[in-house]
Amino acid sequence: MERRDFFKKAAVTAGAAALGSSTLEAGITHQPIDNRKPMDVAFPEKRPLIVYSDRPPLLETPRDVFTSALTPNDQFFVRWHMPDIPTFIDPDKFTISVNGLVNKELQISLNDLKTKYEQVDVTAVLQCGGNSRSAFTPTAGGIQWGNGAMGCARWRGVRLKDILDKAGLKKEAEWIGFNGSEKAAYYETPNFIRELKLDELDDHVILAYEMNGEDLPYLNGYPLRLIIPGSYSDSWVKMLSNITVTNEYKKLFFMDIAYRVPDNATEGETPEKKFPKTKPITKMNVKSIIGYPVDGATLSHKSEVVVRGVAWDDGHGIEKVMVSIDNGKTWGEALLDSGRLGRYAYRAFRFHFKPKGYGQLKIMAKAMNKIGKEQPLAKDIPWNHGGYKYNGIDEVTVEVV
């Protein structure tokens, strides 16, 4: 069918709720859009998810998935930047090249990667820096994500460091460029390349080929992607094909303009007066999301409710999660899971209560990490033009009947 026909048919709703925005002197921050529903069309290897775009594929995980510490592969969100993704990858022929300022250039096959290097596992949260962007008014640049541009998985692969050691870094090596296989449709559009400074890369950074015990799903970067535990996912390059070591930094749109926040103490600015200096988003801040119940749910007044959700930060570790069912007047401490998935993983939490009355009830969750950082109220988060790093106290409102 021709593309034109699809526009004429126009049957399916993409679920883009309108946030009537206006120009404001200062930006305001509120709860992100939370009413989008999965589309009935399923993408390859995925269950139906919230769909923003088919080309490139942009899929969001619905809130009710966030009740356990691992996110199933078929419900894991999907985010590509460029529409041109290879149409076929042969696992027997695929290689990753390591070149630039190295003593020995490498071409590593998938099989070599799985057999000739030490295999390591890390469970880590993958969260888009623009997750929850729809919390910002006026509308911040980029896709207007709700809360589900994130997930947590057990990744298996090989340490980047072991690969670089094998290639041998030259003395002047300073930057590492990572190329994925996604390509822009137009030759002048900047490609999605990431550059990381050598000293930002620690032992936890791996090249992963496996996710939750299965091959990486195609849409999550098959056959190989970069995993940078604790950092936002903008640098977790998918379908990684090339690693180049350099001594100087190249100017790149997706490094120099996108994925940056104001370089000041609050990381905030006003829409009329953007802060001139910016810095990369890098490390994740502390955040939690309620997976059950979801916003708008109906609960019987007789129920023994167990609120469930997940909490995470950049690896300092979650200290506790507090839950309120009285608009934030009082808070009770939630129970946390064992934490045995490691400090980069979600901590699943649960909180039991019995509704005391009827009508609307707001449930709020607030995480606190081991260095004393806690989630602010949405309204206290300063606006930023890229809509990055929203981590407001989560809220769902249910109806007790």
Place this chain on the structure above:
Amino acid sequence: MNTKKLFLAAAIAASPLFAQVSAKVEVPYVAFPVKMGAGFDEVQANCLMCHSFGYIINQGKQSKKFWRGKVNKMIVHFKAPINQKSADIITAYLFEHYGNGQEK
């Protein structure tokens, strides 16, 4: 309308994606709801070669200044080959159908 651009749009739409699953798989097409009206042919010719219509409608209803800014962002940052006349028509179309009634 520029035939080269249309060709590119068609090329994206037609490329199937294969995963490491036994059968060939294809990313489905999504029928994003499009409001038909004056200027849509310019949107179709200029705005859909790099991404779907979904990129546009998830922004919600916005001001004229917002839409002009987005069209300019595509030209300046992503090098979209769009001339001024088309940019004006597209801005007017977006504001008409996905506008919030405010100039800025």
